[in-house]
Amino acid sequence: MDRFDVTPTGRNGRATVAVLGAGISGLVAAYELQRLGHEVDVLEADERIGGRVFTHRFAGQDGPFAELGAMRIPVDHHLTLRYVDTLGLRGRLRPFRNVLSDPDNLLRVGGELVRVRNAAKPLIRYTEELAGGRSHRPEALLLVGWLHATVRALAPRELRELVRRDTGKLLAAAGRLDLTPYLKDDRPDLGAALRRHPELWRACSSRLQSFLDDLIRESGTGMCHLAGGMDQLTEGLAARLRRPVLTGHAISGIDVRRDEVRVRLGRRGRAVGYPVVLCTIPFAVLRHLPLTGVEADKLDVISTLDYSPATKVGVHCRRAFWADQGITGGGSAPGGRVRQTYYGTTGKDPSRGAALLGSYTIAEDADLLGRLPEPARHAAVLHELRDLHPEFGRPGMVRDVVSVAWGERPWHRGCAARRWGMSATALAREVERAARPQGRLFFAGEHCSPAPAWLNAGIASTLEAVPRIDDLARRTGAWYDAGRSA
Numbered sequence: 001m002d003r004f005d006v007t008p009t010g011r012n013g014r015a016t017v018a019v020l021g022a023g024i025s026g027l028v029a030a031y032e033l034q035r036l037g038h039e040v041d042v043l044e045a046d047e048r049i050g051g052r053v054f055t056h057r058f059a060g061q062d063g064p065f066a067e068l069g070a071m072r073i074p075v076d077h078h079l080t081l082r083y084v085d086t087l088g089l090r091g092r093l094r095p096f097r098n099v100l101s102d103p104d105n106l107l108r109v110g111g112e113l114v115r116v117r118n119a120a121k122p123l124i125r126y127t128e129e130l131a132g133g134r135s136h137r138p139e140a141l142l143l144v145g146w147l148h149a150t151v152r153a154l155a156p157r158e159l160r161e162l163v164r165r166d167t168g169k170l171l172a173a174a175g176r177l178d179l180t181p182y183l184k185d186d187r188p189d190l191g192a193a194l195r196r197h198p199e200l201w202r203a204c205s206s207r208l209q210s211f212l213d214d215l216i217r218e219s220g221t222g223m224c225h226l227a228g229g230m231d232q233l234t235e236g237l238a239a240r241l242r243r244p245v246l247t248g249h250a251i252s253g254i255d256v257r258r259d260e261v262r263v264r265l266g267r268r269g270r271a272v273g274y275p276v277v278l279c280t281i282p283f284a285v286l287r288h289l290p291l292t293g294v295e296a297d298k299l300d301v302i303s304t305l306d307y308s309p310a311t312k313v314g315v316h317c318r319r320a321f322w323a324d325q326g327i328t329g330g331g332s333a334p335g336g337r338v339r340q341t342y343y344g345t346t347g348k349d350p351s352r353g354a355a356l357l358g359s360y361t362i363a364e365d366a367d368l369l370g371r372l373p374e375p376a377r378h379a380a381v382l383h384e385l386r387d388l389h390p391e392f393g394r395p396g397m398v399r400d401v402v403s404v405a406w407g408e409r410p411w412h413r414g415c416a417a418r419r420w421g422m423s424a425t426a427l428a429r430e431v432e433r434a435a436r437p438q439g440r441l442f443f444a445g446e447h448c449s450p451a452p453a454w455l456n457a458g459i460a461s462t463l464e465a466v467p468r469i470d471d472l473a474r475r476t477g478a479w480y481d482a483g484r485s486a
């Protein structure tokens with residue numbers, strides 16, 4: 001069969017639906033539409049399925065792996081967890097250890113690398129210097145110091161600058177609070193302090209405030225991951241589809257007509273007509289395709305939606321040397337170009353080595369690494385990792401390095417829709433415009449959700465689109481008998 005020979009057929013009021021993109025949104029859509037009785041063609045440009053779920057296995061199925069896309073599931077992401085359950089994967093959920101969660105994780109304070117367990121004094125000194133010598137209670141200096149450290153670990157450069165500027169206001173607010181309940185461990189419970197004291201929140205500039213929810217989530221507990229790899233979700237959904245996902249099927253244009261949607265496939269540009277289409281292609285890609293029969297406002301949101309990049313670098317090591325130093329998980333925050341390093345484990349067979357996420361960067365930091373040619377990117381990360389752990393420099397320790405610069409990948413051109421700092425009204429308006437269907441062409445994906453950048457977001461937008469697609473198919477009856485290609 002020609003790789004572009006897709007021929008939609010339909011019967012008895014059920015439609016053949018085309019789903020464009022085989023990420024979590026497209027795969028959940030296909031699974032749910034199939035359950036409703038529809039035939040579904042999933043057309044995916046890449047040679048692999050999963051989109052931004054990307055588990056790289058270094059040494060076969062049972063070897064160590066690095067998550068180059070999504071790696072954790074917040075416990076309140078009920079929609080993601082619903083599909084974990086659907087696929088019988090609940091028993092594989094394990095707590096996810098966030099950055100700086102292990103007492104032996106490392107962070108850079110004032111140029112020095114220190115362990116979490118020893119970070120209190122250097123952080124107090126650092127915050128005192130930032131405050132310009134004015135006297136503050138040590139508890140306040142420590143809490144604000146940890147807020148700095150966490151923002152520096154997780155946030156883009158712009159927000160790292162903001163937290164420095166907000167130091168005085170934060171210290172003043174923290175100085176008025178009883179902080180003892182939050183300072184019991186090596187590392188203060190920042191999330192609890194921020195949740196219980198809106199005055200801390202208000203001491204931050206508005207752009208920084210819009211990042212605090214992510215900061216609380218990504219620095220606290222309450223996340224899990226799938227032992228064995230996040231791709232079990234996407235592979236599991238694909239395995240339940242009657243029709244195999246058509247990988248290597250790049251959509252090169254979409255034409256919305258009154259009674260069908262024509263999707264153009266591949267460089268040769270053959271068009272295939274479908275009675276209904278769900279598009280989950282990221283807008284950063286879609287804006288470069290010819291789209292006809294689409295209203296001007298829709299074209300506008302497709303071309304202007306802001307995307308943030310991310311770059312991840314996975315490293316395959318001969319063994320998990322970090323365990324010798326007492327590190328049992330979590331992540332270090334060495335700063336520099338690496339920013340975050342998450343410690344992994346061996347696979348089932350320790351002789352196949354161990355993997356870790358050498359570097360995770362977002363926004364400008366992601367571009368800095370992502371725009372380097374791959375060998376230079378890997379060399380830069382390894383160079384800085386040797387400063388964090390000299391073991392990386394030992395002969396034979398590093399077996400392989402892989403990376404994904406999501407901002408540079410042709411089928412993504414970004415990591416996630418960026419909606420920080422938007423007013424509630426602007427946010428609701430943008431999401432409505434992004435998700436609004438055009439005739440028989442529907443839209444879903446993380447970018448069609450008010451809380452983007454998570455698997456849950458893509459699934460939520462899909463579950464909104466599916467009943468509308470089903471309704472259209474039922475109302476219009478058996479309106480498709482054979483595929484038409486031109």
Ligand SMILES: Cc1cc2nc3c(=O)[nH]c(=O)nc-3n(C[C@H](O)[C@H](O)[C@H](O)COP(=O)(O)OP(=O)(O)OC[C@H]3O[C@@H](n4cnc5c(N)ncnc54)[C@H](O)[C@@H]3O)c2cc1C
Nearest residue numbers: 021023024025045051052070071072251445446454455458
């Ligand atoms: C580095 C990184 C870390 C993340 N961490 C987490 C996390 O820890 N937890 C979490 O919940 N979420 C995380 N996310 C977000 C999560 O991965 C995404 O929100 C989610 O996977 C998006 O799914 P989607 O189906 O909407 O889009 P995608 O997965 O991008 O799927 C879209 C699909 O469309 C395909 N496509 C593009 N162009 C075409 C074309 N022309 N023709 C046909 N197909 C095309 C793409 O190849 C892709 O497969 C992370 C994302 C990244 C990048």
